[in-house]
Amino acid sequence: MTKQQASGGRPLRADAERTVRTILEAAERVLSADPAATMEQIAEAAGVARTTVHRRFATREALLDALTAWAARQFAAAVDATASDTAPPLVVLHRVTARVLEVKIGWGYAMNRAAFSADPEVVRVHADVVAKCDRLFRRAQETGLVRPGVDLEWARRFYYALIHEATQRDDRADVDALSTLVVDTLLHGIAA
Amino acid sequence: MTKQQASGGRPLRADAERTVRTILEAAERVLSADPAATMEQIAEAAGVARTTVHRRFATREALLDALTAWAARQFAAAVDATASDTAPPLVVLHRVTARVLEVKIGWGYAMNRAAFSADPEVVRVHADVVAKCDRLFRRAQETGLVRPGVDLEWARRFYYALIHEATQRDDRADVDALSTLVVDTLLHGIAA
DNA sequence: AGAACTTGCAACATGAATGATGCAAGTCTT
DNA sequence: AAGACTTGCATCATTCATGTTGCAAGTTCT
Numbered sequence A, B: 001m002t003k004q005q006a007s008g009g010r011p012l013r014a015d016a017e018r019t020v021r022t023i024l025e026a027a028e029r030v031l032s033a034d035p036a037a038t039m040e041q042i043a044e045a046a047g048v049a050r051t052t053v054h055r056r057f058a059t060r061e062a063l064l065d066a067l068t069a070w071a072a073r074q075f076a077a078a079v080d081a082t083a084s085d086t087a088p089p090l091v092v093l094h095r096v097t098a099r100v101l102e103v104k105i106g107w108g109y110a111m112n113r114a115a116f117s118a119d120p121e122v123v124r125v126h127a128d129v130v131a132k133c134d135r136l137f138r139r140a141q142e143t144g145l146v147r148p149g150v151d152l153e154w155a156r157r158f159y160y161a162l163i164h165e166a167t168q169r170d171d172r173a174d175v176d177a178l179s180t181l182v183v184d185t186l187l188h189g190i191a192a
Numbered sequence C: 001a002g003a004a005c006t007t008g009c010a011a012c013a014t015g016a017a018t019g020a021t022g023c024a025a026g027t028c029t030t
Numbered sequence D: 001a002a003g004a005c006t007t008g009c010a011t012c013a014t015t016c017a018t019g020t021t022g023c024a025a026g027t028t029c030t
Helices: A014-033 A039-046 A050-056 A060-082 A089-114 A120-143 A152-168 A175-188 B014-033 B039-046 B050-056 B060-082 B089-114 B120-143 B152-168 B175-188
Strands: none
Touching: A014 A039, A014 A050, A014 A060, A014 A089, A039 A050, A039 A060, A060 A089, A060 A120, A089 A120, A089 A152, A089 A175, A120 A152, A152 A175, A152 B152, A152 B175, A175 B152, B014 B039, B014 B050, B014 B060, B014 B089, B039 B050, B039 B060, B060 B089, B060 B120, B089 B120, B089 B152, B089 B175, B120 B152, B152 B175
16 A cells, blocks of 8 residues: 655645644644543544544654644744844744744644654754744843843743743633733743 | 552561662653653663562552652652741742752652642642642742732742753752752843 | 562463554545 | 545454463561
């Protein structure tokens, strides 16, 4: 049989393309609730037969990789759309945070996976995002927004963690309120 | 066969007791690297036969539950030993952070699991820790250390996240330096 | 020393998840 | 409308983790 990967094969027909998207979305939903969920559960959540999942993704690993790559691209696109090397760092910080939060709320599991992926494509895309983030923080430091002497690697991890926490809130605040919370906390902590 | 749980049965002989500890430590190490690791891998890391693991912990779940309960108790003990309702909040914050970091560095996987456990014993112990933490933050707010208006639930989650990030650093700084970093960031963020 | 206990080993049973295939019915595309 | 493609279904093979058991050899306790 001609096993065709979801990525790489020749163009899929419209219905098949939709199926792939549906499966990826279902995978995100199911796996974020239970990382050990089976193909069966994913298929059920997607409303397709398990065999269909296997037809689109040769192995479980292939599905996870596709999911990861998909999220990494979404992430990178979100950052690319909002980052800027010329606008004031504080403005950019707000914009990026809001946009990233939107993506991360829907693709948290996959994005987290992307951060630890070994797939060269994902590594490249993710490294690019990290570089943009570091550049922003460096500029923020030069502008005087960020205290001199702050370790920028620590700042980035801290920022990621805040974004993660913000997406975990059951509180259904809008994205702007959340990003304000994140940026304020990032900059000023909780002291008086 | 008389299957005896690691917790609950009659007292174990000294060698068996040691084996249980060895297995729990190995489980923490292995599972923190790969949460889907098998009993086989855990047994190997502990330097015992897989059957021995099954003798001490009837099922995989039983092992995970024991590990979680063990970590929860360690966590609670660390907080109990350092928390205080009378010492200045800032001092307590430093003390607690340093002590918790020590525990969390060695038991990160299990402690994280404790935070989501449904086991009533663990829930009770963990709720107690959360209560102590909230009390500390409330007091910090009343003292003027923490800005009025800060959501204390958010503060706590934020604080947990910082501790988590601090334990992830490969940088082998001592616990005091790490806890200073955590507390400083918690209070003042990264702004100038 | 002797009883009770623990461990490793080998072997086995079971169940669950993965992955493959052929076929009939339905859907796109042109 | 015709050909190509996709899907669900039923079915099967395989692999792997889990959990058991009996037994011999070693350890702990009193």
